[in-house]
Amino acid sequence: MARAIKTFQQFKNALETNKELQEKFKTNPIDAVKEIDRENPLNHDKWIYRIIVIGLSIAILLALIGAIVLALAEKTNNTVLTIFTATASTAIGALAGLLVPAPQEN
Numbered sequence: 001m002a003r004a005i006k007t008f009q010q011f012k013n014a015l016e017t018n019k020e021l022q023e024k025f026k027t028n029p030i031d032a033v034k035e036i037d038r039e040n041p042l043n044h045d046k047w048i049y050r051i052i053v054i055g056l057s058i059a060i061l062l063a064l065i066g067a068i069v070l071a072l073a074e075k076t077n078n079t080v081l082t083i084f085t086a087t088a089s090t091a092i093g094a095l096a097g098l099l100v101p102a103p104q105e106n
Contacts, residue, residue, distance in 0.1 A: 013035070049098070056095040061089035 015021055023031040067084035070076045 052098060053095065056091045056098070059091040060095070061086050063091065 015025060021032065021036075024035070063084045067081050068086070070084065071080055
């Protein structure tokens with residue numbers, strides 16, 4: 001499959017246009033559907049999300065700790081602090097976007 005199938009309508013369109021999928025579906029429909037589900041690793045691999053959440057959390061902590069250390073040292077300009085703060089804010093936004101459930105298509 002060229003793109004992930006998320007809805008029944010997409011499955012129906014793929015079944016109508018893809019001859020290989022039609023043959024698989026004729027021989028064994030259950031295995032054909034399972035294969036489509038396996039093609040998207042986000043459906044079954046929970047470690048993808050865990051690794052991303054851990055990486056973003058580490059980025060947030062390092063950026064905030066770096067900003068605090070530099071602010072306490074008072075040997076840096078505000079531009080560096082702004083960069084650290086922006087990095088932490090961006091990572092927080094990415095983490096929030098990842099953890100919010102995706103809207104369902106109608």
